[in-house]
Amino acid sequence: MTDFAATRNLFHLPDGVIYLDGNSLGPLPRDAPARVARTTVAEWGDMLITGWNKAGWMAQPAALGDRIGRLIGAEAGHVTLGDTLSIKVFQALAAALNLVPDRRVVLSDNGNFPTDLYMAEGLMRLRDSGHSLRVVDPEAVAGAITDEVAVVMLTEVDYRTGRKHDMAAITARAHAAGAVVIWDLAHSAGALPVDLSGTGADFAVGCTYKYLNGGPGAPAFIYVAPRHADSLQPALAGWLGHAAPFDFDLAYRPGARVERMRVGTPPVLQMAALEAAMDIWDTVDMQAVRTASVALCERFIADVEAACPMLALASPRDAAARGSQVSFRFADGYAVMQALIARGVIGDFRAPDIMRFGFTPLFIGEDDVRAAAAILAEVMRDRLWDRPEHHKRAAVT
Numbered sequence: 437m438t439d440f441a442a443t444r445n446l447f448h449l450p451d452g453v454i455y456l457d458g459n460s461l462g463p464l465p466r467d468a469p470a471r472v473a474r475t476t477v478a479e480w481g482d483m484l485i486t487g488w489n490k491a492g493w494m495a496q497p498a499a500l501g502d503r504i505g506r507l508i509g510a511e512a513g514h515v516t517l518g519d520t521l522s523i524k525v526f527q528a529l530a531a532a533l534n535l536v537p538d539r540r541v542v543l544s545d546n547g548n549f550p551t552d553l554y555m556a557e558g559l560m561r562l563r564d565s566g567h568s569l570r571v572v573d574p575e576a577v578a579g580a581i582t583d584e585v586a587v588v589m590l591t592e593v594d595y596r597t598g599r600k601h602d603m604a605a606i607t608a609r610a611h612a613a614g615a616v617v618i619w620d621l622a623h624s625a626g627a628l629p630v631d632l633s634g635t636g637a638d639f640a641v642g643c644t645y646k647y648l649n650g651g652p653g654a655p656a657f658i659y660v661a662p663r664h665a666d667s668l669q670p671a672l673a674g675w676l677g678h679a680a681p682f683d684f685d686l687a688y689r690p691g692a693r694v695e696r697m698r699v700g701t702p703p704v705l706q707m708a709a710l711e712a713a714m715d716i717w718d719t720v721d722m723q724a725v726r727t728a729s730v731a732l733c734e735r736f737i738a739d740v741e742a743a744c745p746m747l748a749l750a751s752p753r754d755a756a757a758r759g760s761q762v763s764f765r766f767a768d769g770y771a772v773m774q775a776l777i778a779r780g781v782i783g784d785f786r787a788p789d790i791m792r793f794g795f796t797p798l799f800i801g802e803d804d805v806r807a808a809a810a811i812l813a814e815v816m817r818d819r820l821w822d823r824p825e826h827h828k829r830a831a832v833t
């Protein structure tokens with residue numbers, strides 16, 4: 437079992453703050469500053485260019501990929517890191533389309549994160565090969581998997597509502613219909629157990645700065661199922677995805693397996709911060725995270741609903757259909773969230789009316805949940821949100 441009292445002490449959490457936004461940007465692991473400083477001074481500073489070999493910088497994307505892979509049920513050697521999640525979505529979809537050359541539809545849902553859909557549309561314009569994006573309600577996805585569909589591209593947990601797709605059922609249905617599946621795990625990796633290998637997912641992508649606590653700008657990850665890994669032609673054929681980058685061969689030859697999904701130089705300093713986070717994750721059991729996360733979410737829903745009848749639960753009531761966040765709808769949700777943040781309860785707001793609270797047992801406990809719900813109750817009861825300063829929109833909400 438994971439000792440969550442112990443993991444909490446491994447994070448830097450400012451005094452007076454209840455942080456319910458680890459689903460957007462995970463907090464700082466206490467060891468990260470020293471780790472980044474060491475990589476900066478003892479590696480970059482002292483080793484200079486030799487750090488690529490001596491400090492193993494070049495091997496880090498694969499090593500960190502395997503550590504993340506354990507959390508998402510990936511086979512060893514089939515996850516790598518680099519770039520941002522938007523880029524990894526593009527790469528996965530480009531590769532997936534080539535696996536089903538005789539079909540022209542990409543199926544997604546309107547709960548998907550916009551960048552995933554934008555990347556799909558951009559890729560289709562670039563290919564100019566008659567593909568179209570079909571976007572349906574999340575509940576309608578399974579029924580929309582017809583024999584026209586080449587690729588089903590979904591985010592497992594809806595970033596606004598926390599609604600969770602049934603990964604095993606949708607993957608099985610897609611395969612039965614002759615389609616391949618890409619799972620975006622942005623709100624799954626580190627949030628709940630994922631079994632990529634068991635469910636037979638074709639591709640998965642995700643980011644490391646949300647639940648995984650790799651820090652702002654931390655690289656994304658990508659998984660390619662072993663059965664596809666040696667046959668893919670990467671759309672972004674970068675030199676570090678080449679079989680032998682330092683041959684400086686003018687002809688591209690893809691690297692082994694998921695290595696070919698690397699593009700350019702990895703972010704070494706950012707990976708140092710992520711390593712500090714993964715030192716914590718290496719000790720964590722995802723089933724224990726799930727059990728604790730469900731308890732925290734249930735507590736929050738019960739307390740908020742008891743005290744705030746004006747807030748409408750936007751997340752599924754059934755814990756099994758929910759990720760690790762709870763959302764409530766309220767027309768002035770932005771102002772409410774600003775009033776909460778002013779009182780040390782940090783969640784976030786997603787237009788048009790969603791207040792989002794992420795529950796991450798690594799550093800949030802039941803006392804925090806009770807205290808946050810009590811502060812929200814006070815803000816609602818006394819209309820503390822209805823002040824001019826809370827209505828002013830910032831660039832990042």
Ligand SMILES: *Cc1c(COP(=O)(O)O)cnc(C)c1O
Binds near residue numbers: 549
């Ligand atoms: C957070 C998130 C992204 C962000 O993409 P970046 O390229 O890392 O900025 C993309 N997709 C989903 C589903 C997300 O939740």
